[in-house]
Amino acid sequence: MAVMDFARYKEINDQRMNYREMEDATVVSYYRNTGCGDGYRIYLKLNESLVVEDASYTTTGCGFGIVALAMATEYAKGKSITDLKNLTPETLETLFEFPERRKNYPESAVAALKKAVEDYESGQGVPKENRITKAQTMELLHTQGHLRDAKLSSVMLEKEKLDGVDFSGADLHNAFLQNSSFVGANFSGANLKASFFNGADLRNANFRGADLRFAKLASAKIEDADFTDAIYDIGTRVDHSQMYIFDVMKKAGKDLYLKKEDGE
Structure with a gap:
């Protein structure tokens, strides 16, 4: 059984890595974790080639949720829409490995990121006039x-x-x-x-x-x-x-x- 990197976990939470609103985001997507009820918001800025130039998030969740979303948005930077569609929790955990009883957090972060892609392609998400x-x-x-x-x-x-x-x-x-x-x-x-x-x-x-x-x-x-x-x-x-x-x-x-x- 892998041992979690607690020092890095604490560092990500203390620095709130990628935790911020993004005023010029291409898409702002809202996701609710049905397991615990926490709210996630994903911000993606895409260029003309549909490559992610910037990614951030906000959340009401706990420290594990913050780490998972930090890793998801960090992974997204420089990736194409196709890359994000193919992202798996296992790939995300190459950036930070979660304890066995916390595997639901990278799963939820990946789901939130993919929903942001779906919202972009369908024209959904939070409308610009409502941001x-x-x-x-x-x-x-x-x-x-x-x-x-x-x-x-x-x-x-x-x-x-x-x-x-x-x-x-x-x-x-x-x-x-x-x-x-x-x-x-x-x-x-x-x-x-x-x-x-x-x-x-x-x-x-x-x-x-x-x-x-x-x-x-x-x-x-x-x-x-x-x-x-x-x-x-x-x-x-x-x-x-x-x-x-x-x-x-x-x-x-x-x-x-x-x-x-x-x-x-």
Whole structure:
């Protein structure tokens, strides 16, 4: 059994190798790891010969996910679309070998990279008009003093201090909001479907009527937050000790998810 290179694992995580948004990407693709629910975003910049000039990623995942995506995007640089289509987890592991119980991470990273290729060829992925960066969001907040009704789908606001900000009615589905502070923020009526609040400080925040279907709030601080009439489903994730919030929320979409699981 191979021994993982822990020193290199730590170095990749500390440096966040290839972890960044890319404003001039040819394609931006979103992938959700169905095993753990983590979100991956792949950015590829292609030249006229369909060779990858640059590749990066963002993720809500753990250290193993970061390493796998770092290796996938590093491999992609200088490769053709055909090369990426033929990539296997075994090839990826020539760059970094994962422990036996963590082989699912290179598998997911390869799947995410291939989905980015598919999204490019089919014209899918995140449309350019919907690609809003953290810098653009913070400029909008500075200019108008709020983010009410803002189109912020898939935005990445990790480790930001946004206490008291008004996000009411905003579109934040698929947003990466983990480890940020939203104390007293107003998310009433916001679209937060499939958003990530892992580790966020949500104390005293207002989520009345917000759509939290398939959102993740693991390890979030939610003391005195108001979830009255917010929508949840079988994919909404909170810590076990915080499941009391469902008592004041509205359940939706359960039958759809159950049917999907039964068919798997």
